[in-house]
Amino acid sequence: MIDVEDLLSAELDRLLPAVSGPDWADVLRLAGTSERRRRRATLVGTSAILAAAAAAIVLATPLGAAIARGLGGFSAWISGQPGSPAPKAQQRAFAHANAHSFLGFPAGTQLRLLETAKAPSGQREVQLLGFRAGGTLCLRIVVTGKSRASRQSCAPLAELRHAGAPVRVVIVDDGFGQGPKRAWYGIDRVGAPALQITAGITADGVKAVTLHDNAGTHTVPAVSNGFLYVAWNPIIGQRVDAISAHTGRARVDVPFAPAPWGGGGGTGAGAATGPTKVQRVLRTGTIGWLIRHQPVGESLSTLQGRASRSLRNGIIFGRLLNPNPNIPARFALTLSKPDPHAPFPALRAHGAVVCGWTFAGSGAGGGCSPVKGLFSRGPISAGTFLANGSDEFMLVSGFVSDDVHRLVAYLSTGDTQQVAVVHNAFLASIARARFPIRLVAYDAQGRIVGLTSPLTDIGGGAGPAPGRAKPLLHVTAPNGATATLLVGRSNQGGLCTYVRYYQSRFAQGASINCMGRAWKGSPVQLGGGGSAGIWYGRVRADVTRVEVTFGDGARATIHPTNGAILYAVPPSEAGKTDWVRRFTGYNAHGRAIGSEILTKPANP
């Protein structure tokens, strides 16, 4: 016989969700709205009743009445009824794509048409559609005509519960099609899109939205609780940098994160909030179900696409998890064999690794860590994921050890957001304008057991200026790897250095480092290493030579070229462990003025 009372108590505690916290100001706002609405209703004349008939159908239902008192004026979105029904063709295309995606929304999700815009040339048309699916609000852009594409971007419904402006920006400067403008930026020849779209959702009282970008100031109407700004034929790198909402009585600045461009963009220098001290230090931890091979969640066979195939390479055991059904994304946790081609020795040296992968949109991202010492730095392993640089909402995902009972995101705007954790995995969608954020983990007794360093928005630094970067240095390492260093101007008056690196088809790529006019940080800034032993970076203008100290005590001298360094360790040092211990920079008087000390072996 089952003791139902005890089980029910425990099970309901476990099953019922943690919801957003209390918000008395929201209650007062709702109460004020409903009182005003009632007073107004007594004054409405017969002629107005006919005009308001359509709205009354919604308001006449209990839910409609509740919705009408909605969250800060976003009532149409809460009810899922903004705008008008979408054209049948769009609804069919959406339903078809939705049915074929493992990240799809519930069948029967109805699109709503918010607004349309036509290019002055008449060659292209943009439709702004929207829908609510559970706790998610999404905008869908459909471009037809000479360019044909569709894309959607979503925001969590919970975002509307945070205090904020009467406009929530969802998409910023999303490019579609190919425009005629082309230019070199560093090592890339980039082209402007045919059009760029910025869109968002608006509260009931918003009349218009004003945006500023490189092409000037633009005011667009707020229609159907949304706004749509299309920059036709934009210049390269054109970016919206300010948005404000007009309510008829006031203008309100709207916080948002500009779309990144060449390393720039992103949110400003906000500060992370929340606790900064752990109350119970954890240096060990595990993920019980993963180690025990318990089949929680879904099979990995649910996954689709190329990323899923690479995830399944070398897998010992893994499952697909859905920590937050309000977000169209999944998180996969696997126990895998180490990848023999992994770029980092630690991932090749250990017996097994734990990998965490986030799947959202058509992309995936993740990484692996050795099982041994998995939680040696704390019980949270977190990262950020942005499927598209124009998305205003960024995924924060990762996994925690079994010790973690609750996870909370502390936002730079001073409020908090509960982060759902299921089977050690977590997923949250947070407005980039609320970054940097800090994740705080609590144990079952409510003690803080883990903190992340502030997780920051993407971009925010210097980026490449127009112009093609020029090759400056080239090296070949003893193992055959090659690297070329190129230099170009940065958009903040300094320089950008680019390093193109090739070792094998598994280990190749390019790195970019841009600086402003003023030098920041250590006079010697070098990075790289790896199995090829190629080091690169920049030194301050007064550094005339750099001395390398190897692990065996041998030394070598490097002479910077225009402040840049590209260096491959000599054959005599190749293959040794702990190749490089220190780089020391000297000025023209022979005085040491800066160094880069490598505290851990940087090479195998």
Place this chain on the structure above:
Amino acid sequence: MGLRRGASVAQLEALYRERYERFARVAGGMVGDGETGRDAVQHAFAVAISERHTFRAEGSLEGWLWRIVLNEARRMASANRALPLNDGYEQATNGHPADEYGLRAWIATLPDRQRAVLFLRYQADMQYGRIAEVLGIDVGTVSATLSAAHTKLRKAMTAADR
């Protein structure tokens, strides 16, 4: 001397802040979705502010508020399609299978009053007397209703254990 009438906004706010989590969890259980349940609480307190002058001190203020919250939750639940209890949204279960007894689905099938009694008992930690006050029923009815819910859920759990 007549009963004192009305409640102040400050009294409502104090109870809101003190009992928010319980209100939200019970409402969430009633409507089958945490965020909608939260909506119900917010709207219920907005209604309570508007109607505070109608409160008569015949019972407790908290009992009066619970009735409004449950009414709002019922309205929202009836306007929504019947959903399993927050389908697919699981609390942190680190390492343990979630909802192994399939409780969500079973709770969703319970009659409205049984659900209300269940959540008030286990999520708001209310004694039978208080539940009776909130629902406007006899204590004996509370006991019988809870017993009926237990019987159904025990059956569900026994089946899941086989």
